[in-house]
Amino acid sequence: MSGKRSYDDPCGVARALDLIGERWALLVVRELVFGPKRFTDLHHGLPTASQNVLSHRLRELLTAGIVRRTSPGSFEYELTERGRGLEPVLIHLARWGSGLPMPAKLVELSIDALMFALKTTFDPAADPELRVRVDLRFGSDRFHAEVADGCLYLARGDGLRPAAVITTEPPTLRSVIFGSRDPADARASGELVVEGDVVAADRFVGVFRPGHWIGKPAAAMPK
Template identity: 40%
Template sequence: MAKKRSYHDACGIAHGLDLVGERWALLVVRELLLGPKRYGRLRADLPGIGTNVLAQRLSELEASGVLRKRRLPPPTSATVYELTDWGYELEPLLRALGRWAIRSPDHDATAHLSATSFLLSLRTNFDQGRAGGARGKYELHVGEEVARVVLEDGTLLVERGSQEQPDAVVTGPPTLLARVVYQGYDLGKASAAGDVEVEGDVGAAGRFLSMFSLPAPVGATSGPSGPSGLSGPSALPGPSGPDA
């Protein structure tokens, strides 16, 4: 493996870029923020990355202590990649970066959006003012990901896993769900068109999906046209959604 480049600068920012500043490195981190993934799942969720580049980034991030490789016990016996505790500390940095970058007039809301990026955008762009004192439990099926959502006392929990007795279950691809959440695509119309499926309390689902907002683009006085990602908490990480 070629030796990594370095800024040879004592500044913490420079050293941080030495650790995670290579192309694709932060997006690999983004895709692991909801939990471990196999190599093949990472490759599918980052369609623009080459196989050799992904392998190199994983190796570099492991060597730096940002992630680790783990073998699942039988009967699965598969290898997964997961962030270390230190690696998870990158989440608020990625969310802040995504919320900052979404204001760029050059943001392409139609580009690829992974399920993880969309779910992380919910953490990033949750608007307590819109939520008020609402409470609820939801289950989201976004691409390959299943997430449980708990809304309570002005706070929002979004994490991987199923939800017991949810008020509603919402299913759809990340790009179309991002249109509903961030671009004004009416949930009823999305459901009628077969783009999004809602089981349970449709009204509650609609209210929940309206509790997110984006910062105005640079130089604009009105709201932006596409979501922030972390891209993906809550985005690092739009019709594609957030991109971190």
């Protein structure tokens, strides 16, 4: 990637960081894990990144073969096969980072960051027999989730014959899954609406580990 500084180190870690070590690069990858996004949607998910910086980072990722346009001249981007290979790296990095103090100035998780939090905190042992399909709807943003054989599958868009459709806002879902808020309370307030099998929806939100301090200030973390 011409013009970029290099570690000039043959180690695989250094060579990887030559491509994805710049600020925002891995967060762009995170925002694309669940499917393609237009530039405006990427910027919405990364609001503290300037448009110029985001454009520059996308150009670097395109050159590196990590991201591609969905069609020639399009402003919609998706991960290449090489880019998708970074997902397990991001999952391990997120789990490692979950025990670190929160920044002093907290902002709400982007929708894709929240979905990624589901991937990193999924606990198949919490309900080993669970097999369920659930759609998650946040306004115009939709995801389908499937739990089967001890694995969680998540992707952008509507799913096929979900047992339940959960319609809510990201802060509400975060409070139910990671803040120990009773789903029944969120339903009673109208902040969380379930169409279909309510029991299946409750079992779904119960298969994630809430003990990762997501959204909690640093002062609340154990020493």
